[in-house]
Amino acid sequence: MTLWQPDPALIRRPAYLSLADQFARAIHDGRLANGARLPTHRALADALKLSVQTVSRAYEELIRRGLVSGEIGRGSFVQTQRREPEPPYLPERPGEVIDLSILKPACETMHQGRLKQALAWLAEALPASSALSFRPNMVFPRHRAVAAEWLATCGLEASPQNVTLTNGATAGMTVALMSVAPPGSTVATEAIGHHTLVPLARYLGFHLEGLPIDDDGLIPEALDEACRLADIRAVFVQPSVINPTATLMGSVRRAQLAEVARRHDIAIIENDVLGPLVEDRAPPLAYFAPERTLYVTSFSKITVPGLRVGYLVAPDRYAAAVANRHLVSNWMATPMVAEIATKWVTDGTAMDLVRWQRDALRRRHEIASEALQGVAYRTCRDALHIWLQLPDDRSEEAFVAQARLRGVAIAPGASFRIAETPWKPAVRISLGSTTEGELQAGLGVVTKLLLGDPEHLLLAI
Structure with a gap:
């Protein structure tokens, strides 16, 4: 059993994601060493007054990130060496998340x-x-x-x-x-x-x-x-x-x-x-x-x-x-x-859909321009996404995690890093991956995180 324990006072909704982020930060900071055994689902749920299902989802999220391995009959263990690179997008889309992480075209029925x-x-x-x-x-x-x-x-x-x-x-x-x-x-x-x-x-x-x-x-x-x-x-x-x-x-x-x-x-x-x-x-x-x-x-x-x-x-x-x-x-x-x-x-259907997509993206670029007022970003009118560079004093990992805690998924810029040169933190935000209403709401969260008090980025991590 490990000495470090998550702080229940820092857990926010969605609780499973907030809990997973606390573990991730502890692993990153070295408070949980490689190979450390995590509490059982039941023991941690009782200690934090959470449901076993919430703890199970948190552990599943840590396994998805490559930070924890689960061994049947033995328990869950910290695994700091990822076996495979993690994609920049969510492999699955939870119902409560506005997913701006995956690059896809705008779609309707x-x-x-x-x-x-x-x-x-x-x-x-x-x-x-x-x-x-x-x-x-x-x-x-x-x-x-x-x-x-x-x-x-x-x-x-x-x-x-x-x-x-x-x-x-x-x-x-x-x-x-x-x-x-x-x-x-x-x-x-x-x-x-x-x-x-x-x-x-x-x-x-x-x-x-x-x-x-x-x-x-x-x-x-x-x-x-x-x-x-x-x-x-x-x-x-x-x-x-x-x-x-x-x-x-x-x-x-x-x-x-x-x-x-x-x-x-x-x-x-x-x-x-x-x-x-x-x-x-x-x-x-x-x-x-x-x-x-x-x-x-x-x-x-x-x-x-x-x-x-x-x-x-x-x-x-x-x-x-x-x-x-x-x-x-x-x-x-x-x-x-x-x-x-x-x-x-x-029969012309392909080009008709291209023209429709072009018009849809330009509407979404207008939404982005309004929602991100005061925020500098890079894009082009026919792009499926924007590239938002963060201030040098902002942690990319923390920014992405805070957006997730507020129900918005965005892609970390480091996922696209090829050269081992000095890195400026950034995020990629998809404009076509969800509805126009969800896009506006998600970009609003990003703007508040970016222009608000940086201290709150440390909460629940």
Whole structure:
């Protein structure tokens, strides 16, 4: 049994989360050492005058964070070494939490209705090849031709033969990385970048080099220097406001990065999942360096989350590698989902949903502007999120925890940290993940926490 005990006077609603945060702070401060045994659920509930269910939920939350392990028959123990990285978003959404942590498009019942209609159409029109074939080349020629039409709306001319249909952007970027970065090689990327890159690098065995960024994105001179000092095989970039800092890279910067990549003969992996959603943007990096850019886009963040299908465009030099890596990792995209994407592109539904999303996001940006008056943040009018940098004297961990205690989930900025450089605390806040009313209420909580008395950030932790 441990000597440290939570303080019942500091427990606030929701009690399980407040209790979990007290334990987390004690573990962080060293008051609970690695391997320390926690009280049983019943003993702690009796001591704090809480229900056993509340204590159980608190322990489950600590297990989810990777701070505690539960061993059947022995109890619960502090585990300070996390076995796997924790995602920046809530894996599940508790009913009492306004979830602004996960990056997703705005959705209404209309979106579910459109998908239901598409599934009803599919039940009548499903081709035999999509239902019965194991051969990608038997299923996808028609889909690749339609993909080329869609890619033109993204600003990219592509031959259907160079397009691979994927089960969304994550599958596309994984295949692209497998195709250009063998184990032991180095991939450059933004210092604040895609949260899955760090675990992907670990699993695939390549080294990740986070490079400095500015208000226009990845700095070309930094990429040039990195290529001169190390054996960089590829650079992974997110130039169009899907990056955590909501940066929209300009045409000149894209051309400069393409030139650096060409000079050092490295591949470019371009993650452009928002595609045509972002108006008035520069052409893709693939436009400036088509011979070396593997371009990734998808539909789930611009139409409806359930449409998990995307396109990976690879130049001829990487086409065979992409085809083989995709076969061994996915075999092929889910044909029935691809059928819906192709129908929506050809009948105009996909672009209609993109236009709807654009309008919805602009309304939500107006809500954010009003709710966050007096707060400086970074965004772009077609971004799905905002990037809010905290004052240097504010603890990012404490700020995120306090928001949770008040019923609002936001993503900690450190989840997107690639480079081990001096860190400025920040949070990412999704604008599309909930209703407009909940968004306004959640941003109101963030504003009060940010502009209020910093001392109350220490309560209940």
